[in-house]
Amino acid sequence: MTVKTAVVGAGTVSEVHLSGIDKNPRTELVGICDLDIDRAREAASRYDITAYGDIDDLLEQESLDWLHICTSVQSHLPLAKRAIDAGVPLLIEKPVTETVAELEELEAYADEHDVPVSPVHQHNFDPVMRTARRMIHSGELGEIRGVDLIYTGLSTPDEANRGTWVFDLPGGEFEEGLPHPIYSALRVGGFPESEESISSITRLVGDYDDEFAYDSAQLQYVTEDDVLCSLKMLSSSKPRHEIYVHGTEKSIQLDMVLQTIQTVDEEYHLSSLKKGKQAISRSAGYLSGLLSNAKLVADGQLNDDWETAIKMNAHYAQFDRTARAIEADAEMPVSLESSKWTIRLIEALRDSSTTTVDAPATI
Incomplete structure (x- = not known):
C-alpha cells in the first residue's frame, strides 16, 4: 500500500513535511493546500504536485489516505473536522489545539467518526x-x-x-x-x-x-x-x-x-x-x-x-512510524492523550x- 498524502499549510514548518513525505517510500505526496494560492503553487512546483487554495477542493479532488496540518494553531480544529468528515487520518503540528477543551472536542469528533489523529511530537x-x-x-x-x-x-x-x-x-x-x-x-x-x-x-x-x-x-x-x-x-x-x-x-x-x-x-x-x-x-x-x-x-x-x-531526522522518523501504522490500521505512535497533557x-x-x-x- 502506498499512503497518498497531502499537506495543508505552505508556511515555514511545511517544508520538512513535504520533503519527508516525498522521500518516504511508503508515501506518495499528491497535493499542497494554502489560502495563499501563490505560496501553494510555489511549493507545488518544487515537488510536481497539485496546488489548492481550499481544503474542501483538496479533499474532493484527491483520494487521500493521510493529511498533514501545518497551519496556525487557531485553525487546527476546523480544518481537522473537515478532514475527519472525509474520513482522512491526520497528523497535526504541535500544539494540536490552543486549549484542552478544543482538544477534547477534536478527540470526541475523531472517535465518533473512527478516524485516527496524531500530534507531531518529533523529538x-x-x-x-x-x-x-x-x-x-x-x-x-x-x-x-x-x-x-x-x-x-x-x-x-x-x-x-x-x-x-x-x-x-x-x-x-x-x-x-x-x-x-x-x-x-x-x-x-x-x-x-x-x-x-x-x-x-x-x-x-x-x-x-x-x-x-x-x-x-x-x-x-x-x-x-x-x-x-x-x-x-x-x-x-x-x-x-x-x-x-x-x-x-x-x-x-x-x-x-x-x-x-x-x-x-x-x-x-x-x-x-x-x-x-x-x-x-x-x-x-x-x-x-x-x-x-x-x-x-x-x-x-x-x-x-x-x-x-x-x-x-526526527520528523522523518515520526512520519515513517505513522505511515506504517496507517498501512497496518494500527495504533498511532503518538497519542492525543500526550497532546492533551501537553496543552x-x-x-x-x-x-x-x-x-x-x-x-x-x-x-
Missing part, C-alpha cells in the same frame, strides 16, 4: 530519546524516581519564527515552543496522576513592545507511577536542552542538542581515586556519543537512502501568569 523520535526509552522499559535504570528537564535559550515572546499568529498566544513565540520540552518530559516520566498534582510558576522578565504574559516558566507534577517531574524553561538565555532521569539502579543525562547520554551508576561516597576513574569513564562515554553522532552525519552525507534519513500543562502556566503571587499557582 520523541530523536536517537537519544529512543535510547533512553529502551533503557527505561528494559528496567536497566531500576525504579524511576524523578525527571528533571532544563530547556533554556527558547525564543522570546516577540519573535515571529512561525508567523505573527503566535502573538495571539499569552506567551507569544516562547509559548509556541513550550510543547517540545513538555512532551519530552511526559515521554520519559509519564503523565501527571491528576490535574491537582500540577504546580506552576511563571515570570515576565523581558521588556517587549507588545503585551505578553510570561517568558519564563517552571512546572512540577507527580506522575501516575509516583515519579516527581520538574521542568524549567527560559527564554533569552544560553541554550541547554537536557533531561535527567533518576533511577534506583542508574541515572542518565540526556543532552538533546548533542544527542548524547551520560550514565551514572556509581555510589555517591567515593575515594579520590574512584572519583578520578569516574570522571574518565564519563568523559569516555561522552566522547563515544559524539563519535557515534559524527559517524551518523558522515553516513548521511554519503547515503541518501530513507533508512539513514530517519535516523538523522493542560501549558494552560497551568497561563493560569499562573494571570496571578501575582509569590508561591506557585496550583490548579
Whole structure:
C-alpha cells in the first residue's frame, strides 16, 4: 500500500513535511493546500504536485489516505473536522489545539467518526530519546524516581519564527515552543496522576513592545507511577536542552542538542581515586556519543537512502512510524492523550501568569 498524502499549510514548518513525505517510500505526496494560492503553487512546483487554495477542493479532488496540518494553531480544529468528515487520518503540528477543551472536542469528533489523529511530537523520535526509552522499559535504570528537564535559550515572546499568529498566544513565540520540552518530559516520566498534582510558576522578565504574559516558566507534577517531574524553561538565555532521569539502579543525562547520554551508576561516597576513574569513564562515554553522532552525519552525507534519513531526522522518523501504522490500521505512535497533557500543562502556566503571587499557582 502506498499512503497518498497531502499537506495543508505552505508556511515555514511545511517544508520538512513535504520533503519527508516525498522521500518516504511508503508515501506518495499528491497535493499542497494554502489560502495563499501563490505560496501553494510555489511549493507545488518544487515537488510536481497539485496546488489548492481550499481544503474542501483538496479533499474532493484527491483520494487521500493521510493529511498533514501545518497551519496556525487557531485553525487546527476546523480544518481537522473537515478532514475527519472525509474520513482522512491526520497528523497535526504541535500544539494540536490552543486549549484542552478544543482538544477534547477534536478527540470526541475523531472517535465518533473512527478516524485516527496524531500530534507531531518529533523529538520523541530523536536517537537519544529512543535510547533512553529502551533503557527505561528494559528496567536497566531500576525504579524511576524523578525527571528533571532544563530547556533554556527558547525564543522570546516577540519573535515571529512561525508567523505573527503566535502573538495571539499569552506567551507569544516562547509559548509556541513550550510543547517540545513538555512532551519530552511526559515521554520519559509519564503523565501527571491528576490535574491537582500540577504546580506552576511563571515570570515576565523581558521588556517587549507588545503585551505578553510570561517568558519564563517552571512546572512540577507527580506522575501516575509516583515519579516527581520538574521542568524549567527560559527564554533569552544560553541554550541547554537536557533531561535527567533518576533511577534506583542508574541515572542518565540526556543532552538533546548533542544527542548524547551520560550514565551514572556509581555510589555517591567515593575515594579520590574512584572519583578520578569516574570522571574518565564519563568523559569516555561522552566522547563515544559524539563519535557515534559524527559517524551518523558522515553516513548521511554519503547515503541518501530513507533508512539513514530517519535516523538523522526526527520528523522523518515520526512520519515513517505513522505511515506504517496507517498501512497496518494500527495504533498511532503518538497519542492525543500526550497532546492533551501537553496543552493542560501549558494552560497551568497561563493560569499562573494571570496571578501575582509569590508561591506557585496550583490548579
